[in-house]
Amino acid sequence: MYILYIYSRSEVTVLEIFISNTSDQPIYEQICAQIKAHILSGKLREGDPLPSIRNLARDLRISVITTKRAYDELEHQGYIHTVPAKGCFVAKQNSELIKENYLKQIEEHLQQISELAKLCGLTNDDLIEMLRVLNQENL
Amino acid sequence: MTAIEIKNLTKRYKDFTLDNINLTLPTGCVMGLIGENGAGKTTTIKLISGLTAPDSGEIFVLGQNNKKNFKQVKEDIGVVLDEAYFPEAISAKQVSNIMKNTFRNWDETAFFSYLEKLSLPPKKAFKDFSRGMKMKLSIAVALSHNAKLLILDEPTSGLDPVVRDEILDIFFDFIKDEQHAILISSHIVSDLEKLCDYIAFLHKGKLLICEEKDKLLEQHAILKCRKEDLDNLPSGVVKGCRNGEYGTEALVRREAVPAGFKLERATIEDIFLYSVKSAKEGKA
Amino acid sequence: MKGLLLKDFYILIKQMKLVLLLIMLFALLPQFSYTTFVLVYVSVIPVTLLAYDERSKWNKLALTMPYTRSEIVLSKYVFGILFIGSAALLVFIGNYIYTGVFMDVSELKELLLFSCISIATVSLLLPVVFKFGVEKGRILFILITVFFSALLAFISSDNGALFDKFTLFTEQYPFFIPLFTAVLLALSILTSVSIYIKKDF
Numbered sequence: 273m274y275i276l277y278i279y280s281r282s283e284v285t286v287l288e289i290f291i292s293n294t295s296d297q298p299i300y301e302q303i304c305a306q307i308k309a310h311i312l313s314g315k316l317r318e319g320d321p322l323p324s325i326r327n328l329a330r331d332l333r334i335s336v337i338t339t340k341r342a343y344d345e346l347e348h349q350g351y352i353h354t355v356p357a358k359g360c361f362v363a364k365q366n367s368e369l370i371k372e373n374y375l376k377q378i379e380e381h382l383q384q385i386s387e388l389a390k391l392c393g394l395t396n397d398d399l400i401e402m403l404r405v406l407n408q409e410n411l
Numbered sequence: 412m413t414a415i416e417i418k419n420l421t422k423r424y425k426d427f428t429l430d431n432i433n434l435t436l437p438t439g440c441v442m443g444l445i446g447e448n449g450a451g452k453t454t455t456i457k458l459i460s461g462l463t464a465p466d467s468g469e470i471f472v473l474g475q476n477n478k479k480n481f482k483q484v485k486e487d488i489g490v491v492l493d494e495a496y497f498p499e500a501i502s503a504k505q506v507s508n509i510m511k512n513t514f515r516n517w518d519e520t521a522f523f524s525y526l527e528k529l530s531l532p533p534k535k536a537f538k539d540f541s542r543g544m545k546m547k548l549s550i551a552v553a554l555s556h557n558a559k560l561l562i563l564d565e566p567t568s569g570l571d572p573v574v575r576d577e578i579l580d581i582f583f584d585f586i587k588d589e590q591h592a593i594l595i596s597s598h599i600v601s602d603l604e605k606l607c608d609y610i611a612f613l614h615k616g617k618l619l620i621c622e623e624k625d626k627l628l629e630q631h632a633i634l635k636c637r638k639e640d641l642d643n644l645p646s647g648v649v650k651g652c653r654n655g656e657y658g659t660e661a662l663v664r665r666e667a668v669p670a671g672f673k674l675e676r677a678t679i680e681d682i683f684l685y686s687v688k689s690a691k692e693g694k695a
Numbered sequence: 696m697k698g699l700l701l702k703d704f705y706i707l708i709k710q711m712k713l714v715l716l717l718i719m720l721f722a723l724l725p726q727f728s729y730t731t732f733v734l735v736y737v738s739v740i741p742v743t744l745l746a747y748d749e750r751s752k753w754n755k756l757a758l759t760m761p762y763t764r765s766e767i768v769l770s771k772y773v774f775g776i777l778f779i780g781s782a783a784l785l786v787f788i789g790n791y792i793y794t795g796v797f798m799d800v801s802e803l804k805e806l807l808l809f810s811c812i813s814i815a816t817v818s819l820l821l822p823v824v825f826k827f828g829v830e831k832g833r834i835l836f837i838l839i840t841v842f843f844s845a846l847l848a849f850i851s852s853d854n855g856a857l858f859d860k861f862t863l864f865t866e867q868y869p870f871f872i873p874l875f876t877a878v879l880l881a882l883s884i885l886t887s888v889s890i891y892i893k894k895d896f
Contacts, residue, residue: 296676298629326439330583335608336439338625460759463894482761490759490884496752498702500709509705513698513760 287315291332299334303342311351311362322352322360412474414438414560414592415459420468422454429454429616432468438610443603443624444596445683446613451688452516452596453493455613456564459594460490473560486515490554491563495545499538503548514556522555529577542569543691550578554585561585563595567602582606600680610679614687616625624679631682632665632674644668651685661685699762699770700777703744711743722782728837735843737782737838738816741775744823747830755896764891768825772884775817778799783810801802804869811841811876818876818883825887825894 274390289306291299310316323345329336343360346352353363389399422429429451436442438542446452457463459470461477463489470477475484497506511517526533529547531540540548550566562581567575579602587607597603610627612619613622620627621672631650634641638659641652648668662677662685680689707715721733748754759768783806790798798806816839824832850857865872 295677298625300625312597326587326589330587333579333583333605335441335624337608337623338588341625461760462755464895482763485759485761488759492755492759494752496754496756498747498753499749500705500747501702501705505705509698509702511698512701513762515761535849574758 276291285315285320289332291334300338300341300345302337303328303332304345305376307342307346308349308351311365318362318364320362324359412438414440414473415442415594416471417455417459418457418469418471420458420470421466421668422455422458423466425618427451429452429458432618434611434618434621436592436594438592438609439586441586441593442594442609442611443607443611443679444594444611445598445600445603445679446596447681447687448598449615450613451616452613453564454616456490456492456562456594456596460488460492461485464573465608477650487557487559489561489568491546491549491553491561493547495537495540497537497545497548499536500645501537503537503551504532506537506548506552510552510556516557518555518557525551525554525581529574543571543574546570547574547578550581554581559591561591561593561595563593563598566595567597567599571600575599579606593692594603600678600683604679609659612683612686617690619686619690620682627679627682629679630665632663632668633673633677633681634661634663634668634672635659636661636672637663640672650682651689653685653688696766696770696771698760699757699767700774701728703770703774706744707740710747711740713833714740714743718782718786722785723792733786734779734782734806734813735816735840736875737779738775738813738820740778741771741817742820742824742829742832742836744774745771745824745832749829758896764894765888768887768891769884771821772817772880772887775821776814778811779817782813791797793827804865808865808872811872815876815879818879821891825880 276380289303289309291302293299294303297305307322316322322343323331325339326336327340332339343352343354346358347354351363351365352360354360385399389395394402414436415434417432417434419640420432420434422431427449432451432455434442441689444452454463459464459472459477463479466476466562470480473484473487475481477484488494501509507517507522510522511519518595523533525531529551531547531551535549537545543611546566546569549564552562553563566677567578571579582593582595583606586593593606595603595606607624609621610624611621635658638654641659641661642665648663650662652659662681663674665674668674718733718737721736754767758764786806787798787803790802816836819839820832820836823835850861
């Protein structure tokens with residue numbers, strides 16, 4: 273686990289990054305996903321500095337090549353941008369794009385759910401009920 | 412600039428040959444040398460440090476050919492050999508005085524703080540040090556003259572896990588500076604797995620693999636199945652296998668395995684063991 | 696080179712106290728022995744230091760530090776010569792303390808002669824030790840001592856005739872022996888360095 277302190281906006285933001293060595297997901301993807309999540313949730317805001325790839329690597333005890341890859345991927349997807357000689361910062365987020373991204377993912381999941389539901393004979397009402405129960409549990 | 416560059420390095424001994432090694436360690440990175448006893452790790456490190464001369468090939472350390480004007484370069488290299496070769500009567504404090512008159516950039520304060528951190532008594536004679544303490548002293552010396560490159564031959568062997576972790580932390584700190592680099596050989600693959608950016612496998616004097624650690628981990632996986640399933644896989648997928656009473660375990664190339672097989676993460680140790688196994692079988 | 700000399704100094708005072716004590720006694724107190732002769736014993740110091748180096752395999756470590764192989768070799772010679780010089784000084788002082796007067800010219804010449812014998816012995820021993828190790832070096836030291844004793848016996852056997860000739864020769868050419876020693880030393884250093892440069896560790 274890694275706790276990141278961001279000293280910006282005259283306050284300290286504590287960010288957690290959990291790396292699992294046993295998960296099948298490559299480590300750079302894990303980092304990518306978690307930083308993305310922090311950005312999308314608003315914990316990391318536009319202009320916030322990210323730790324340097326070296327510091328992140330050494331504090332997480334992983335290879336600097338991995339962190340570089342994670343940052344490259346985040347930059348490629350538009351979540352962060354690099355200022356030469358200064359470091360990486362959270363980029364301006366296009367909230368429409370983000371929403372669109374999420375909608376797309378939901379559609380894909382729904383497609384899968386629909387197929388599985390057919391296999392075991394669930395109706396739409398059954399599915400909605402399941403969703404309702406799930407959301408209640410998550411609250 | 413690369414920290415270490417090795418080209419076509421060959422060294423022949425009576426019953427062992429280090430055969431045509433090619434290796435590059437970029438600045439800012441850590442490379443792990445893994446190999447069995449006698450694979451050639453110590454020989455490689457001796458060749459890089461100038462203790463031994465190669466039969467053919469060239470070695471460049473911090474941009475400089477190690478056959479010429481190597482004295483200046485050695486100011487910037489911290490070497491930990493397989494054993495600590497300090498004179499038996501001398502204490503750590505005296506070592507510091509000697510090093511003060513040896514290294515241009517000897518940092519006495521840093522040295523004593525390492526002594527304290529690693530619980531080393533400054534006035535005790537070296538011959539009264541335990542094996543672990545001897546290695547710790549070597550490491551303290553290597554870290555106390557503002558070296559840019561650390562060359563370490565099994566620095567954590569003989570150390571208990573708690574101390575090993577402390578020392579790994581120190582190495583992690585060292586490598587935060589992008590001008591620094593580390594070449595480290597070890598048996599204890601789990602240490603290397605965390606620290607290294609690149610991994611090199613040595614076996615009987617030959618370099619089997621030299622690759623980015625992440626790529627190695629991504630490209631390989633462990634497959635557990637029946638022997639028949641293994642035989643049905645396309646050729647080139649299986650990199651090595653172990654047949655047991657109750658099934659077969661194999662190292663496979665992840666992307667080439669057809670869907671439907673359950674794959675487990677391979678560790679660097681797995682990859683190493685299977686590579687050596689198949690190298691041995693290849694020769695049989 | 697300073698670091699190497701310092702290391703040898705530490706070893707000297709920590710592990711060779713007995714030898715040091717004996718040397719000081721021999722140098723300062725004429726009752727013990729012919730003081731000037733101590734200088735021959737002194738020549739064994741560099742070899743003993745090399746023995747300690749060999750045992751701890753220090754030279755492996757030294758080569759990872761900013762020292763050239765020449766420096767490592769040279770440091771043993773420098774230490775030896777400094778030590779021989781110090782011992783000679785000690786004999787000189789001891790003599791003054793004991794007799795109340797400074798040594799006269801003939802005694803000084805003798806002191807110089809023995810210093811040269813000492814340096815010559817070191818010059819002969821060190822290349823052998825560098826090449827073959829300390830054990831063989833010790834054997835050679837014994838042989839040299841035997842040789843010199845035999846030489847001395849031979850020279851004084853002839854009722855001193857040979858000895859007189861020798862003395863005359865050195866009177867005429869007073870710089871012969873120091874010069875000869877210097878040449879021997881230079882050759883020794885060159886040989887040791889070339890041996891060491893080729894060594895594998």
